[in-house]
Amino acid sequence: MTTPLLPPVIRTSALTRSFVMGTNVVQALRGVDLSIERGEYVAIMGPSGSGKSTLMNLIGCLDTPTTGEYWLNGQPVSQLGQDELARIRNKEIGFVFQTFNLLARATALRNVELPLIYGGVPPAERKARAEAVLREVDLGTRMDHRPNQLSGGQRQRVSIARALVTRPALLLADEPTGNLDSKTSAEIMQLFDVLHRAGNTIVVVTHERDIAEHAHRIVTIRDGMIASDERQRPKPVGAP
Numbered sequence: 001m002t003t004p005l006l007p008p009v010i011r012t013s014a015l016t017r018s019f020v021m022g023t024n025v026v027q028a029l030r031g032v033d034l035s036i037e038r039g040e041y042v043a044i045m046g047p048s049g050s051g052k053s054t055l056m057n058l059i060g061c062l063d064t065p066t067t068g069e070y071w072l073n074g075q076p077v078s079q080l081g082q083d084e085l086a087r088i089r090n091k092e093i094g095f096v097f098q099t100f101n102l103l104a105r106a107t108a109l110r111n112v113e114l115p116l117i118y119g120g121v122p123p124a125e126r127k128a129r130a131e132a133v134l135r136e137v138d139l140g141t142r143m144d145h146r147p148n149q150l151s152g153g154q155r156q157r158v159s160i161a162r163a164l165v166t167r168p169a170l171l172l173a174d175e176p177t178g179n180l181d182s183k184t185s186a187e188i189m190q191l192f193d194v195l196h197r198a199g200n201t202i203v204v205v206t207h208e209r210d211i212a213e214h215a216h217r218i219v220t221i222r223d224g225m226i227a228s229d230e231r232q233r234p235k236p237v238g239a240p
Contacts, residue, residue, distance in 0.1 A: 007074035009169050009201045010036040010059060015068035017054050023162060028044040028054040030224035031068070036170070036203065041196040041234070043212035044205045046221035053174075055221060056205045060172050061085045073169040090118055092164030094171045098178035100134075100155045101212055102162075108134060112162045115189045120167065131159040153184035160191065171215075173204045177211055178225065189214045193234075210235070 015032040018025050028051045036042055057063040058070060061077055064085070068076045071208035073092050077085065089095075102111045109130050116126035134143050137157040147155050156176065163171055173192070177185035193214065195203050204215060212218050213235040220228045 006038060007071065007167055008035045009040075009073055010034060010203070011036045011071045012058075013069045015055075015058060015070060016066045017051075017058065018066045027224055029058070029065070032221075032224075032226060034219065034226065034229075036201065038201050039196075039199055040217060041202045041215045042190070042204070042217045042219060043215035043219060044203060044219050045207065045209070045212045046227075047207060049225040050221045052205055052207075052221045054224075056172065056174060056203075059170075059203065060095065061089045090115055091166065092169045094166060094168040096156070096159050096163050096173035096176045097169065098175040100147070100159045100179075101180070102158060104147055107144050107146055108139060108150070108158045108161075111147075111158055112165050115162060115166045130161070131163055133164045134158070136164070137161045151184070153187055154179050156180065156184075156188055157191065160188075160195075164195070169201060170198050171202045173202065175208075176209075177206075178203060185211070197208060 012032055012034045015029055016027070018027050020033040032055060044052050044055060054063070058065055061072065065078055066079065069076065072088065077088060080088070099215065103114070110126070112130040112134060113126045116129060121129070131143065134140060135158055139154060139157050139161065142154060144148060145159070150158065177188055180188060180200055189211065192202055192204070204211065213232070216234050217229070217231045219226060
């Protein structure tokens with residue numbers, strides 16, 4: 001018996017997004033066709049104003065396209081309302097932000113538990129899952145620390161653990177090293193490499209070439225369109 005092929009984690013068709021700015025209409029995306037298979041590690045690059053942030057918002061179900069179609073893990077999400085998008089975001093996507101977005105008064109463990117609280121996971125299970133992913137990102141001894149008791153790199157590891165705790169189809173990172181020094185950035189990129197080798201699908205949105213070079217594929221956005229889509233041998237972590 002043949003095992004059915006799993007759908008891509010991300011598939012877009014003729015995706016566009018326009019915004020009204022006063023009397024003008026700005027075309028941020030101009031027909032993007034993109035497919036990302038499960039288990040891929042992809043960087044989306046582009047200069048300011050290229051449309052990469054708009055594409056990230058669509059991929060992350062934070063916005064809806066003006067025209068075109070988007071399937072996330074086989075589900076058509078282009079025309080869903082805000083409540084349905086929020087439910088899919090919580091289930092299918094783990095977000096890692098440049099600014100960490102942690103609750104200042106909550107412990108690392110509590111911050112990681114939050115998506116499971118929203119998802120209605122029972123307390124004992126969510127605590128066990130949060131502890132497990134914190135150990136996975138080497139923060140097993142920092143679970144009871146609050147963000148102001150952690151370094152920038154440790155805070156980003158908490159953010160990554162929170163993104164992983166729902167076992168999402170996609171780990172979506174927006175400039176994940178933007179607030180970190182070069183040594184800590186290298187440590188975070190090494191963690192992404194470990195997570196990818198463990199089978200996670202990772203999309204990193206960045207304007208930094210040296211960060212993108214850790215991915216196995218680089219998609220470059222320019223003027224709202226895909227300018228290039230290239231597979232590559234990733235740069236080893238720590239290489240100049």
